[in-house]
Amino acid sequence: MKVAIMQPYLFPYIGYFQLLNRVDKFVLYDDANYINRGWINRNRILLNGKAKMITLPLNGASQNKLINEISIHNGKREKKKFLKTIRHAYTNSPYYNQVFPLIEEIMSNDEENIAKFIEYSLKRIGDYLDYNTDFIISSELGKNNSLKGEDKILDICQLLKADIYINPIGGRDLYSKDRFIGEGIELYFIQTNKIRYSQNNENFIPNLSIIDTLMFNSKNKVKDFLEGYKLV
Template sequence: MKIGIMQPYFFPYIGYWQLINAVDKYVIYDDVNFKKGGWINRNRILINGEAKFINLKMKGASPNKLINEIEAANDKVYNRKLLTTIDKCYKKAPYFNEVFPIIREIINCDKKNLANNLEYSIRRISKYLSINTEIIISSNISKNNDLKAQDKIIEICRILGGSEYYNAIGGRKLYSYKKFSESGIELKFLNTDPIEYKQFNNDFINNLSIIDVMMFNSKEDINDKLVKFKLL
C-alpha cells in the first residue's frame, strides 16, 4: 500500500498531482500548523510572460494555528478580480474554455474553512484529471497528535496499512530512510522529470500552478506528464 501525505496547497504545481496519482491513498495533512510564505494560500501563474503570484484570501491566518483552524475569506469582490486576472492571462490558451469554468467553480467555492476549501479544489481537479486515488483527511484519522514530524507520518502510514511512503523531493532533509525502514515502511522521494510545453510564444517557465498546465495541455497530455518522474 502506497501512502502520500502533504499539506493542502492552492492550485499546486504538477509534481503535487504526480504524487497524488502515484499512491493508493493520499492524506491531506490539514491538522498541522499553517506556514506563512509557503504554498498553502498562493501559487504562480503566467502574467504577461512572467511568473506572478495569485493568492487565496484568508481570515485570521497565523503560524500558531492549524490549517483547519483558519478561514477562507470568500470575498466575492476579491474573487471576481482574481478570476478576471486569470481570464485575461489565459483567454487565448488552447484549453481555456474547458478549464476556466472549473477554476471559476473552485474560486467561488463557499466553504469557509481553509482546509475544506483547499480539499474541494484538490478533489475537483483530481476528478478533471481522472485521478482515482483515495483521498483522506488527516484530522479524520484517530492518531496520536502529540507525535511530531516523521514520527507522526509513520503512525499515519501504519494506521492506513502503508508499506511504502512517497514524499515530494523537497522533503529529503526531513525524513530518514533508516527510521522508516525500522518501522517496516519503504521511504521514497518523487522527483519530477523536466517537463515543458508551449506557453503562447514565451520562453517556457516551469513549476507554475496546475492552472497553467491545464490551460495549455489536454487531459491526455497531462496524464502523460503525471508519470514523468523518478523515485529516489
C-alpha cells in the same frame, strides 16, 4: 498500500499532482500549522509573459493556528477577483474553453475554510484528470497528535496500514529509509522530471500552478506529465 502526506496547497504545481496520482491514499495534512508566505493560499500563474503571484487573502492567518482553523477573507468577493485574473491571464490559451469552466466551478464553491476549499479543488481537478486516489483528512484520523516530524508520519502510515510511503524529494534529509524499513514500510522520494510545454511565450517559465499546465496542454498530455517523474 502506498501513502503520501501533504499540506493543502492552492492549485499547486504538477509535481504535487504526480505524488497525488501515484499513491492509493493521500493524506491532506490540514492540522499542520499554517506557514506564512507558503503555498497554502497562493500560487504563481503566467500573466503578460511573466510569473505572477495570485493569492486568496485569509482571515487572521498565523503560524500559531492550524491550517484548518483559517478561512478565506471576504470569500465570495475574493474568489471572483481571483477568477477574473485567471480569465485575463489565460483567455487566449489553447485549452481555455475546456479548463476555465472547471476553475470557475471550483471558485464558485461557497466553502470559506481554506483547507476544505483546497480539498474540494484537488478532488475536482482529480475528476478532470481521472485519478482515483482516496483522500484522507489528517484531522479526522485518530493519530497521536503529540508526535512530531518523522514519528508523526510513521504513526499515520501505521494507522493506514501503509507498506510504502512516498514523499517529495525536498524532504530527503528529513526521513531515514532505515527507520521506515524497521517499521515495515518502504520509503521513496518522488523527483519530477523537467517538464516543458508551449506557453505562447518566448521563454518557458517552469513550476507554475497546475492552472497554467491545464490551460496550455490537452487533458491527455497533462496525464502524460503525471507520469513524468522518478522514485529514488
